[in-house]
Amino acid sequence: MPYVNIKVTREGVTADQKAELISGVTDLLVRVLNKNPKTTVVVIDEVSLEDWGVGGVPVEQYRRARVS
Amino acid sequence: MPYVNIKVTREGVTADQKAELISGVTDLLVRVLNKNPKTTVVVIDEVSLEDWGVGGVPVEQYRRARVS
Amino acid sequence: MPYVNIKVTREGVTADQKAELISGVTDLLVRVLNKNPKTTVVVIDEVSLEDWGVGGVPVEQYRRARVS
Amino acid sequence: MPYVNIKVTREGVTADQKAELISGVTDLLVRVLNKNPKTTVVVIDEVSLEDWGVGGVPVEQYRRARVS
Amino acid sequence: MPYVNIKVTREGVTADQKAELISGVTDLLVRVLNKNPKTTVVVIDEVSLEDWGVGGVPVEQYRRARVS
């Protein structure tokens, strides 16, 4: 009965994509660890861009710096 | 000074119910572990139905399958 | 199908106390939110004293300061 | 740059299985959301059986009840 | 490549303040642990007041009690 938490930036993730993540990570736990899918819980958190930092700056600033 | 995080699906949990959860879980930690309630922190997360998966599918689909 | 995470300092919490926490918090979610206990997951984390800070200092130093 | 946390019970998960989980969940995020694998972080927590509750009881008791 | 999660009550934290938190905590990890800032991830969660409990009550009630 694993618990999985997936955090991604909030950028238009669709309900179908979320269903794919739930299905895919549950299958992975069944395949690798023989876990029971019925009791595998997955929680997805979408995080606003201003709440996500990497490289010491908010993620949008980080991306602009890498492009330029 | 425990820290408790409660994640539930977002389905109309009222402020009164949240206050009951905060009070109940704090009392539990006082009673079982003799913790100081003044420094017990409780954080409740309401999670959208499409962000909660169980049985490899989003929770709404999981519930429909169980009913049918 | 809630998910609850309880973090407490590692100070000799017994298996019986953990079972009481699991039972108590599950009962609380059933009573307040009418959740299904069968799919309520509780994870307890015991945290070493040096890994727990409050008031800007490790918790042991915090406690000594309050006593003196 | 997603962050994924996988919590499973501590029951002899091998380093190879952990590497498979890391690889599999990263691939999933690349495939479904086109995320950059280089900045995808995965953290696995193994949780002692006495620290994992389901159905209102520690997981070992839950399993015995289901078998009997 | 540390991962830091900061939870604060939702009370008008600005994007500039969030950028300062991201910058400050990343600098701290570089300074104290010599971590690589490029792979340090920071996620900030703003939590509604009714979802934050302390002293066994929601935080607003807790503050009123302390003032009076």
Add this chain to the structure above:
Amino acid sequence: MPYVNIKVTREGVTADQKAELISGVTDLLVRVLNKNPKTTVVVIDEVSLEDWGVGGVPVEQYRRARVS
């Protein structure tokens, strides 16, 4: 009353370094958000190398690949 969780790889972090992290992140929250240090909680998790993945592989493999 913020809650901060810092996850780093388990590689000989000393108690003094942990105290510095606790002090530093608490000061940051006081300075940037005017939070009360007395109710600021910090929890540090040290994560085994095999439990930390980045770039789709365990972190040790990731580091070797970058050096070579």
